[in-house]
Structures are given as structure tokens and as C-alpha cells.
Amino acid sequence: xxxxxxxxxxxxxxxxxxxxxxxxxxxxxxxxxxxxxxxxxxxxxxxxxxxxxxxxxxxxxxxxxxxxxxxxxxxxxxxxxxxxxxxxxxxxxxxxxxxxxxxxxxxxxxxxxxxxxxxxxxxxxxxxxxxxxxxxxxxxxxxxxxxxxxxxxxxxxxxxxxxxxxxxxxxxxxxxxxxxxxxxxxxxxxxxxxxxxxxxxxxxxxxxxxxxxxxxxx
Amino acid sequence: xxxxxxxxxxxxxxxxxxxxxxxxxxxxxxxxxxxxxxxxxxxxxxxxxxxxxxxxxxxxxxxxxxxxxxxxxxxxxxxxxxxxxxxxxxxxxxxxxxxxxxxxxxxxxxxxxxxxxxxxxxxxx
Numbered sequence: 001x002x003x004x005x006x007x008x009x010x011x012x013x014x015x016x017x018x019x020x021x022x023x024x025x026x027x028x029x030x031x032x033x034x035x036x037x038x039x040x041x042x043x044x045x046x047x048x049x050x051x052x053x054x055x056x057x058x059x060x061x062x063x064x065x066x067x068x069x070x071x072x073x074x075x076x077x078x079x080x081x082x083x084x085x086x087x088x089x090x091x092x093x094x095x096x097x098x099x100x101x102x103x104x105x106x107x108x109x110x111x112x113x114x115x116x117x118x119x120x121x122x123x124x125x126x127x128x129x130x131x132x133x134x135x136x137x138x139x140x141x142x143x144x145x146x147x148x149x150x151x152x153x154x155x156x157x158x159x160x161x162x163x164x165x166x167x168x169x170x171x172x173x174x175x176x177x178x179x180x181x182x183x184x185x186x187x188x189x190x191x192x193x194x195x196x197x198x199x200x201x202x203x204x205x206x207x208x209x210x211x212x213x214x215x216x217x218x
Numbered sequence: 219x220x221x222x223x224x225x226x227x228x229x230x231x232x233x234x235x236x237x238x239x240x241x242x243x244x245x246x247x248x249x250x251x252x253x254x255x256x257x258x259x260x261x262x263x264x265x266x267x268x269x270x271x272x273x274x275x276x277x278x279x280x281x282x283x284x285x286x287x288x289x290x291x292x293x294x295x296x297x298x299x300x301x302x303x304x305x306x307x308x309x310x311x312x313x314x315x316x317x318x319x320x321x322x323x324x325x326x327x328x329x330x331x332x333x334x335x336x337x338x339x340x341x342x343x
Contacts, residue, residue, distance in 0.1 A: 049260065049261075051261070051264070051265060072258060072260075072261040073222075073261060075223065079337065081333075081335075084333055085331075088331070088332075088333075097253075098253055098254065098255035098256070098309070099255070101219065101220060101222070101223045102332070102333050103219075103223065103227070103333070103334055103336060104333050104334065104335045104336060104337060105335075105336035105337060106336075106337055106338075109343045110340065119230055119343065121228065121229075121230035121234075122228070122230040122336060124228050124230075124241075125225070125226045125227065125228045125241060125270065126226045128268075129226055129268045
């Protein structure tokens with residue numbers, strides 16, 4: 001499938017009616033989703049025939065994009081029941097419900113110091129069950145949410161046997177690259193998107209082949 | 219929720235640490251529906267080693283699905299009959315409504331409109 005085609009197919013994905021500030025919901029646009037998933041498949045072969053997790057899947061833009069690019073199966077995880085309801089409608093509309101599953105869950109828990117921690121017990125049996133993780137996580141800019149972006153990345157590293165595609169705020173770039181190195185991942189910026197839309201990253205385990213991609217759309 | 223997903227869900231209530239009881243969650247009052255999914259042998263063969271086999275067999279039995287072998291099968295890629303069964307059990311059997319109960323702490327996780335709800339209250343986690 002061509003990039004333009006994928007982007008155009010995604011135009012009918014219904015998004016949040018009323019994004020919830022507490023979950024830092026903002027829609028993943030068809031433009032963004034198509035570029036992430038298209039690159040993940042055509043440059044890295046991480047989508048077609050793969051088992052994928054979409055963390056903080058929301059209304060499912062990345063889930064649907066992955067399935068349109070012929071992922072075998074996508075499991076979406078989100079905390080928000082309203083978003084999940086829209087996602088289910090979307091999956092029905094696109095007639096791809098049989099290839100997707102949805103779990104309503106919170107990846108984080110609060111420590112006694114009010115710090116956010118990964119709920120490892122929740123994820124225990126999902127360890128390395130997925131080939132690829134795609135996600136547009138909350139940025140952690142809302143008070144009380146600090147660190148949630150890194151927590152999503154930590155979850156992704158736990159779940160994925162292979163690559164991770166994730167969106168982050170440009171200002172966190174150096175920190176993310178450093179942290180991922182510590183986790184044994186190499187990390188590259190795949191695209192820098194204008195305005196308030198964050199950067200798109202690709203994470204591969206260090207022993208995988210690195211391909212330099214520099215996508216900077218206009 | 220299909221059984222491929224149930225196979226990854228464990229009770230995560232704080233202090234519920236007995237691994238012989240916090241997984242698999244026991245499905246109760248299940249309203250099952252058969253859905254049609256395209257058979258994909260390559261997918262099944264690839265996912266097979268990632269399954270918790272004993273949990274899958276006991277859960278299936280609870281739902282009166284008795285055709286899975288007790289012992290972890292070998293060479294499943296050559297076993298068309300088993301692939302057919304796995305396809306039906308993992309991908310075509312959907313728990314539309316019901317609940318999952320932890321055999322350790324008794325916590326109940328609801329399944330509504332095919333979605334398992336793993337959210338816990340702050341004091342439970």
C-alpha cells in the first residue's frame with residue numbers, strides 16, 4: 001500500500017469527542033499515524049505479519065493503521081472506557097474487529113511517594129508476547145503525570161520482542177536516547193513533526209540492524 | 219475478550235502474590251459468542267510458544283471446551299487438526315460478557331462488551 005493511500009484510508013477513523021485532560025488525550029492524526037506505520041513496515045518490516053501492542057491506544061488510529069498494513073493481530077490497551085467505545089466502533093466500521101483485542105487497564109500505579117511506577121504485576125504475563133509496540137503515549141506534561149511518557153516506554157520494552165515506535169516531545173529527546181541506551185536499545189529519531197506534534201522515535205534492540213532514516217515531512 | 223488475551227491477564231491486586239492462584243483468572247458467568255476470523259496458521263505457529271498452555275487448557279475446560287490436549291503438543295505446524303482447534307479456541311471464541319475472578323484474593327474483574335476491565339482502585343494496587 002502507498003503512503004497516500006494509507007493516510008486516506010485513515011481519514012474515517014473517528015477520534016475523541018471530548019479529549020480528557022487527565023489522560024492527556026490528543027488525537028493521533030491520519031497524517032501522523034500513516035507515516036509512523038508506513039515507515040515501520042516499509043523501512044523496518046515491523047508491521048506486516050506481526051503481533052502488535054498499541055499502548056494508550058485511545059480511539060485506535062495506530063491500531064487501525066497497523067491492521068491496514070496487514071499486521072496479524074493488534075492488542076490495544078487503554079485506561080479510558082469512552083475512548084475504547086469509539087475504538088470498538090472504529091474497528092467495526094473498518095471490519096477488522098476479529099484481528100484486534102482491547103484491554104482496559106492502567107499501566108501505572110502510584111508509589112507511597114506519589115511517584116508513578118509501572119504496574120509490573122499487570123504486565124507480568126504479557127512479557128515479550130508482542131513483536132512490535134506502537135504508541136502515542138501521554139507526554140507527562142500535566143501535573144501529577146510527570147514521568148508517564150517514560151513509564152509507557154518502560155512498558156513497551158517489557159512487552160516487545162522487537163521494535164518500539166513511539167511519539168515524544170522534542171524537549172525530552174536527549175533524555176530518552178540516554179535512557180533507552182541504558183535499557184539496551186538503540187534509538188533514532190524517525191521524523192520531526194511541526195507545530196505541537198511530537199517527534200516520532202524508533203527503538204530497536206542494539207543487536208538489530210540500524211538503518212538511518214531521516215524523515216522530515218513538510 | 220478472546221482466550222488469547224485472557225492468557226496474558228493476571229491478578230495484580232497488591233499482595234496477591236501466590237502464583238499458583240493469581241493466574242489464570244477464573245472466567246465466570248460467561249456469555250460466549252462465536253466470531254468468524256480468518257485462519258492464519260503462521261500466526262498460530264508463531265504465537266504458540268508464547269502461550270501459557272496449562273492456563274489455556276484449564277480455562278477452556280471451564281468453558282466446556284474440552285478438545286485441547288493436556289500435554290503441550292509438539293510440531294504443531296504439521297498438525298492441521300490442532301491448528302484448527304487452536305484457531306477456534308483462541309481467536310473465534312469471544313467472552314462478550316462475564317467476569318474473571320482471582321482464585322487467590324477473590325477480586326472480580328468484569329468483562330463488558332468483550333473488554334476485560336483490569337482497572338483497580340488506588341487502595342487495591
